[in-house]
Amino acid sequence: MAEKISANRGDLFEAFFAAAVAARFVKRAKKKTAKSLPSVNASDVDDVLTQMMKKGYVKNVNDVGSAVIDTVSVNVSIPKKALDFLSVRSNWTKVSDLRTGAINFANTHSRLNAQARGLSINERQDIIKVTAAGTEDQRGTKADVKIEVDSPTNPDKRFRNIDYSLKVSGGEQFHQVSGQGFDKFLDVFGSMGLDISPVGGQYNTFINDFFDTEVYTRKYSSREVAAKTGGGDKLKAGAKIVYQYAAKKLTSGLGDIEETDIKRKFADYIIFGLSRNVNTELVKFVGAGKVKTRVADRGFRDLLVKNKYNVSVSTTGDPKIVISLENKKIIQIRYKMEVASSTTKTGKVYRFYPRHYLEALEGLFEI
Numbered sequence: 001m002a003e004k005i006s007a008n009r010g011d012l013f014e015a016f017f018a019a020a021v022a023a024r025f026v027k028r029a030k031k032k033t034a035k036s037l038p039s040v041n042a043s044d045v046d047d048v049l050t051q052m053m054k055k056g057y058v059k060n061v062n063d064v065g066s067a068v069i070d071t072v073s074v075n076v077s078i079p080k081k082a083l084d085f086l087s088v089r090s091n092w093t094k095v096s097d098l099r100t101g102a103i104n105f106a107n108t109h110s111r112l113n114a115q116a117r118g119l120s121i122n123e124r125q126d127i128i129k130v131t132a133a134g135t136e137d138q139r140g141t142k143a144d145v146k147i148e149v150d151s152p153t154n155p156d157k158r159f160r161n162i163d164y165s166l167k168v169s170g171g172e173q174f175h176q177v178s179g180q181g182f183d184k185f186l187d188v189f190g191s192m193g194l195d196i197s198p199v200g201g202q203y204n205t206f207i208n209d210f211f212d213t214e215v216y217t218r219k220y221s222s223r224e225v226a227a228k229t230g231g232g233d234k235l236k237a238g239a240k241i242v243y244q245y246a247a248k249k250l251t252s253g254l255g256d257i258e259e260t261d262i263k264r265k266f267a268d269y270i271i272f273g274l275s276r277n278v279n280t281e282l283v284k285f286v287g288a289g290k291v292k293t294r295v296a297d298r299g300f301r302d303l304l305v306k307n308k309y310n311v312s313v314s315t316t317g318d319p320k321i322v323i324s325l326e327n328k329k330i331i332q333i334r335y336k337m338e339v340a341s342s343t344t345k346t347g348k349v350y351r352f353y354p355r356h357y358l359e360a361l362e363g364l365f366e367i
Contacts, residue, residue, distance in 0.1 A: 003094045010168045011082035013098045013285055014144050017166060018074050018132040019048040020102035021147065022057060024112060025072045025128050028120040032064050037113055037120075040106045045099055046092070052076055053087055063123050070119060070126040077133050098168075100289030109293070115149075115162075125153045142174065142276050163278060165296075168285045172359035175273030180354060185242045188333065188356045193265030194249040196242060203238050210234045219349040223339045226350050232337045235352055239335045240319045247313035247321050254309040254323065267304035270331065271296055273358050284365050292365035303367060328363030 023044040029037050051057040057074040076083070085091050092099065106112065119126050129148045143163035151157045165174070177187045182200050189196045211218065211231065220226040253262025274282060274296035282294045294300065307325050314320040319335040333356065340353035 005085065005091070005094055007082040007085035008079065009095065009098065009170070010166065011078045012085065012095050013102070013166050013168050014078055014132040015049065015052065015076055015082065015086055016045065016095075016099045016102040017105065017164070017283070018076065018130050018145050019045045019052060019057075020099075020106040021112065021145065022048050022059075022072055022074045022128075022130045024106040024116045025070075025119065025130075026059050026061050028061065029064050029117060032121045034117075037117055040103055042096075042099060042103065045103060048074065049086070049092075050089070053083075061120075064121050066123045068123050068125055070128060072128045072130070074130045075132070077131070097287070097289050098285065101285045101291045104289055105283060105291050105293075112162075115147075119149065124151055124157075126151050142274060142278075142280055163275075163280045165274065165280050165282050166285070167282065167360060169287060172361060173357050174282075174360050175358040177356045178353065180352065182242075184354070184356060185239075185246075188358075189242075189246045189249075191265065191269045192250070193253065193262040194246055196246050196249070199242055199245045203242055206238045206241060207235065219351050220339075221349065223341075223350050226339045226352065231352055232339070235354060236319060236335065236337055239354065240315075243319035243321055243333075243335065244313055247311050250309075250321065250323070251311040254311060257308050259305055263305050267301045270304060270358075271301045274360070282360065282365070284360070284362070286362065292362075294365045294367075300367075307367070322361075325363060325367060328366055329361040330363040330367065332359045332361060333357070334359060 020040060023040045024037070026048075027038055027040055027044055048057050048059075052074050056076075057072075059072045060069050061072060062069055119128065127150045129146075129150075131146045131148070133143055133146055142165045144166040145164040147162045147164075149159040149161060151159075167174075177184050182203055185196060185203070186200075211234075218231075220229070226232070250262070250266075253260050254266060256263070271277065274280060279295070279297045282296060284292045284294075286292055309330075310324045310326075312322050312324070314322075318337070321333045322329055323331045323333075336355050336357060338353050338355060339350050341348050341350050343349075
């Protein structure tokens, strides 16, 4: 079990991953004819991370056998708790498994290594920017780490810039729909091609029987007061009505051996959730210094459409739908009840605020 720490492991993985990728671009081949690159090691990553934490990492490095110089830089935009944790070097040993996972990726990922080798022998000035972008505006992307390459001396040269979306255990979420109202259920399940409107009236009647007409506006003085009303449990029970109905629809549409409209819309929604329709590689840290990868692109979308799935729905606890391929769980849709706060002129108030999470399970990386 991982040691309990003050920072989010997913945020820390972003930093180690960015450092390892930068080290991959810096640690170059000895000769142009070399087919493989020298291995990135822990010392290489620590050197990059040390500079990242001080004032940012910038490194000039020659192309192999040439006077041409490439520049590799790293920019980190991760939450303050992660930055504070990493600023104390003795903390790094507490998450050495994350560093090992990042190193293994940097040494074994064929596309990254091919790109790094190509940039090191092309005798062209390249500007290679690695960004850990977890806290940046991500409305148009799902990237946690980005690699951008430009060539000032060849401005017309087009590079395939790469986005990586990182996941660690406990951080499987890749898309969410938040807020109250039946329209949020329509947003999630309607995007998958499901018509759940027949249970809309039943859901609203069930909720209004408890909350009258104030379910979406009622405020409470504290989370404890909100919890004592039983409203959270009532909302979850109402959500279960919708989830059970949606599961039946998914079973029909995804359980067919043939391609269906629901399969196509399900695949489209998953790809959108994973990538915002920008080619993105998912990197899942699975423990013991190991990672698994999956590219969310058109090819993966077509693969999703071709399969036949099993669908199950929970009957206890939070409403949850699990979608499996054979015996491998790949996706789950989970309803979570939260009590959110807001500030008014008279102080803080609280209200029920549900979320629908789409989460990538390990089987997604094994299709």
